[in-house]
Amino acid sequence: MAKAELKYEEKIRKAFIKAIDRSRLSYFKYCMRAGSCAYACHFWLVDPRHELVPGIKGKRVEDVFKKEFTVLGKIKRKITKEPLITIEELKKWVELSYGYCSLCDRCMLACPYSVEFPPLTLYMRVVLHEAGLTPDSVQKQVENELKIGHPYGITKEDWLRIISDIQSKFDKEIPVDKKGAKYLLIPGKRSLKDNLNSFIATIDILLKAKEDFTLSSNLWSGCMATYDIGAWDEMTILTRRRTKIIRDLEVKTIILTNDACGYYGWRWLADKAIREKLGFGVIDISELLAEYVARDVFKLNRNQNDFRATYHDPCHLARKGGIVEEPRKAIKPAVRDYVEMPHYGIYSICCTAGCLQVDEYMDTRAKAFKVKLDDILATNANVVITNCDECYVTFKRMFKEYNVKDIELKSITEIFSAAIS
Amino acid sequence: MDFLDFSINIILPAALIIFVMGFFYQVIQYFIIPGPPRPHAPGRKVPLSKKILMPFIKWIGTFKFIMKVNPLHGFMAIFVMHIPLIAIILLFPPHQAVIFHYFPFLEPILAPLAIPQNITDAFIAQKTIWGPLEIILNADLLAILIIFSSSTVFALRLVKHFTGEFKSTIGDYFALILVLILVIFGYLAVHAHGTSLYEFYLALHILTASFLIAYIPFSKFFHFVWSYWLNLAIMIYHRARRGA
Ligand code: SF4
Numbered sequence: 001m002a003k004a005e006l007k008y009e010e011k012i013r014k015a016f017i018k019a020i021d022r023s024r025l026s027y028f029k030y031c032m033r034a035g036s037c038a039y040a041c042h043f044w045l046v047d048p049r050h051e052l053v054p055g056i057k058g059k060r061v062e063d064v065f066k067k068e069f070t071v072l073g074k075i076k077r078k079i080t081k082e083p084l085i086t087i088e089e090l091k092k093w094v095e096l097s098y099g100y101c102s103l104c105d106r107c108m109l110a111c112p113y114s115v116e117f118p119p120l121t122l123y124m125r126v127v128l129h130e131a132g133l134t135p136d137s138v139q140k141q142v143e144n145e146l147k148i149g150h151p152y153g154i155t156k157e158d159w160l161r162i163i164s165d166i167q168s169k170f171d172k173e174i175p176v177d178k179k180g181a182k183y184l185l186i187p188g189k190r191s192l193k194d195n196l197n198s199f200i201a202t203i204d205i206l207l208k209a210k211e212d213f214t215l216s217s218n219l220w221s222g223c224m225a226t227y228d229i230g231a232w233d234e235m236t237i238l239t240r241r242r243t244k245i246i247r248d249l250e251v252k253t254i255i256l257t258n259d260a261c262g263y264y265g266w267r268w269l270a271d272k273a274i275r276e277k278l279g280f281g282v283i284d285i286s287e288l289l290a291e292y293v294a295r296d297v298f299k300l301n302r303n304q305n306d307f308r309a310t311y312h313d314p315c316h317l318a319r320k321g322g323i324v325e326e327p328r329k330a331i332k333p334a335v336r337d338y339v340e341m342p343h344y345g346i347y348s349i350c351c352t353a354g355c356l357q358v359d360e361y362m363d364t365r366a367k368a369f370k371v372k373l374d375d376i377l378a379t380n381a382n383v384v385i386t387n388c389d390e391c392y393v394t395f396k397r398m399f400k401e402y403n404v405k406d407i408e409l410k411s412i413t414e415i416f417s418a419a420i421s
Numbered sequence: 422m423d424f425l426d427f428s429i430n431i432i433l434p435a436a437l438i439i440f441v442m443g444f445f446y447q448v449i450q451y452f453i454i455p456g457p458p459r460p461h462a463p464g465r466k467v468p469l470s471k472k473i474l475m476p477f478i479k480w481i482g483t484f485k486f487i488m489k490v491n492p493l494h495g496f497m498a499i500f501v502m503h504i505p506l507i508a509i510i511l512l513f514p515p516h517q518a519v520i521f522h523y524f525p526f527l528e529p530i531l532a533p534l535a536i537p538q539n540i541t542d543a544f545i546a547q548k549t550i551w552g553p554l555e556i557i558l559n560a561d562l563l564a565i566l567i568i569f570s571s572s573t574v575f576a577l578r579l580v581k582h583f584t585g586e587f588k589s590t591i592g593d594y595f596a597l598i599l600v601l602i603l604v605i606f607g608y609l610a611v612h613a614h615g616t617s618l619y620e621f622y623l624a625l626h627i628l629t630a631s632f633l634i635a636y637i638p639f640s641k642f643f644h645f646v647w648s649y650w651l652n653l654a655i656m657i658y659h660r661a662r663r664g665a
Binding site for chain 1: 450451452454455456457458459460461462465467479480482483484486487490491494495498499581585586587588589590593641643644648649652653655656659660662663664665
C-alpha cells in the first residue's frame with residue numbers, strides 16, 4: 001500500500017476509534033434486521049430501497065467495524081489484504097448520511113430492541129469529517145463557527161448592529177453583558193439570518209415579563225451542529241470557548257430560543273464534550289413560556305391568533321431533547337384553535353433538516369418532505385408553529401417547492417408575544 | 422452409547438460450556454470497549470411518576486408503532502413467534518426438567534407455571550394454574566404457532582427481498598430455519614412417544630437445541646439473553662432523564 005493511502009487509512013481508523021464506544025455494539029453485534037426502522041424513516045418511506053433502511057445504512061459501518069475490531073475480521077483482512085474502507089465506499093457514506101439521513105433519531109423509536117443511541121449515520125459523519133469528505137456547505141458552517149463565531153457568517157459587528165436595531169423597537173433597555181443576570185438569552189443560529197422576528201418576539205416577552213436577563217456581546221450563536229456534523233473536536237473547542245463566556249457573565253441559566261439543536265447540544269451534550277459540569281442551567285424558551293402560563297404571568301388573548309394552528313416538534317427538541325409538553329402548554333392558551341398532527345411529540349416526523357441545511361442534497365430532502373407535508377395537511381391547519389428557526393427555514397423552502405401557499409409559518413415566540421399584546 | 426445418550430450427555434453439556442464461554446467473551450468485550458462519556462448535567466426536573474412511566478410509554482409506543490406500520494410481520498414476529506417461543510421454552514415440563522437440572526433455583530418460580538402438552542391433557546389429565554387459557558397455552562398449539570409464524574416471517578422476508586425493499590442476510594434466514602427445525606423435531610418427538618422413532622426425533626431435537634445454545638452468544642439470538650435487556654436498561658435511563 002502506498003504511504004499516502006496508509007496515512008489515509010490510519011486517519012479513518014482513528015476516526016473510527018474516536019466514534020466508537022461500547023453502546024455502539026448494540027448495532028454492530030445484535031441488530032436483528034427486523035426492518036421496522038424503515039417504516040419510521042421519511043427517506044425510506046418515499047424511496048423504499050434496501051440501502052436506505054436505517055439498519056442497513058448502519059450495517060455498512062458495522063462491516064468496517066468488524067474488519068478492524070474483531071479477531072476474525074482482522075485475520076480475513078490480513079489474508080485478503082483489502083483496505084479498511086475504500087474511497088468509493090466513503091463517497092457512498094456521504095450520500096447516505098447527508099443525502100438520506102437527517103439524524104432525526106426516529107428510526108430508534110421503531111426499533112423493537114429499544115435501541116436508544118444515535119443512528120450509525122452519525123458515525124459515518126464522524127469518519128467523513130476526519131477524511132475531509134464533509135459536504136462543502138456543511139463544512140463551511142464548522143469553519144464559520146470557529147473563525148467568526150456563527151455558522152452562517154454573522155460577525156460580531158453584525159450582531160452588535162442587530163442588537164441596536166432591535167433596541168430601537170423597544171422603549172425598555174435590552175441588557176447586554178449584564179453580570180449575574182438570571183438568564184442569558186442566546187439567539188437561534190438561524191434566527192439572526194432568516195427569522196429575526198422570532199428573536200425579537202422572545203425579547204419582547206422577556207421584557208414584558210420583567211425578566212432579569214441579558215444578551216452577550218460575545219455570544220451570538222449557541223449552535224451545536226458540530227455534533228451532528230461529526231466535528232467533535234471542534235465541538236469541544238467551541239463548547240469550551242462559549243462556556244467560558246457564559247461563566248464569566250455569571251448567569252444562572254442560559255435560554256436557547258428557536259434553536260432546537262442548540263438546546264439539545266447544550267442540555268445533553270455540552271457537559272460530556274468538556275467532561276465537566278457546565279455550572280449553569282440550560283432551558284428552552286418554551287419551558288419559560290410554560291412557566292409563565294402556569295404562574296398566570298400574562299393574560300393571553302387567543303383572538304390575537306385567530307387561526308387553526310398545529311405545532312411541529314423539532315426532533316432535537318422533542319425526541320432527542322425531551323421538550324414535548326412545554327410548547328403545547330404555551331401555545332394552546334395563545335391560539336384560537338389548536339390541532340395535533342397525526343404524528344407528534346416524540347413521534348413527530350422530521351422537517352428533513354435535522355438542524356442542517358445540506359445544499360448538496362436538497363433534492364433527496366425535498367422528496368422526503370412529502371411525509372411531513374402529508375402530516376401537516378391532515379390537520380387542515382392554517383398555521384404551522386415551530387420552535388426552531390432551522391425547521392422554519394426548511395418549511396419555507398419546502399412549502400415553496402411543493403407550492404403550498406395557504407399555510408403560514410410562525411414561531412412559538414411570535415404566537416406567544418402576539419397573544420400578550 | 423446410543424444417539425440419544427450421546428446428544429444428552431455429550432453434546433448438550435458441551436453446548437452449555439460453549440454458551441457460558443461465549444457469554445463471558447461478549448460481556449467482557451462489551452466492558453473492555455470504552456463507554457460513552459458520562460453525563461455531568463442532571464436530568465430534567467419532571468415528576469417522578471413521569472420519569473417512571475416514560476420508558477414504559479416509549480416501550481409500548483414502539484410496539485404500537487410496529488403494529489401500525491408493519492402489522493403482519495410485527496404481529497407474527499412478536500405475538501405468534503416470540504411469546505409462544507418463550508412460553509414453550511420455560512413452561513413446557515420436559516424443558517423445565519432440563520432447566521431445573523442446571524438451574525435448580527428456578528424451580529420454585531417456574532414449576533407452578535407449567536403448561537400442559539395438549540388440550541386433551543389439559544382437560545383430562547393435568548390441572549395447571551392456567552384454567553381456560555390452556556386452550557391456547559398448551560405445548561402443541563404453541564409449537565404449531567411457532568412453526569406457522571417463523572415460516573410466515575421467513576416468507577415475508579423473502580417477499581421484501583425480491584421487491585428490493587429490504588434484503589435480509591443469510592444469518593437472518595438461518596436463524597429462522599434453526600428455530601423452525603428445532604420446533605418441528607420437538608413436535609415430532611412428542612408425537613412419536615411410544616413409537617420406535619421417538620428416541621431418534623428426540624435426539625435430533627436435542628442436537629438442534631444444543632447447536633442453538635452454543636450459537637446464541639455468537640449470533641443475533643444473543644439479544645434474548647443480553648443485548649435486549651441491556652438496551653432496555655439504557656433506554657429506561659435516558660428516557661427517565663429526559664422525561665419524554
Ligand atoms: S435518523 Fe431519521 S433520517 Fe436518519 S435513518 Fe433514522 S429515521 Fe431515517
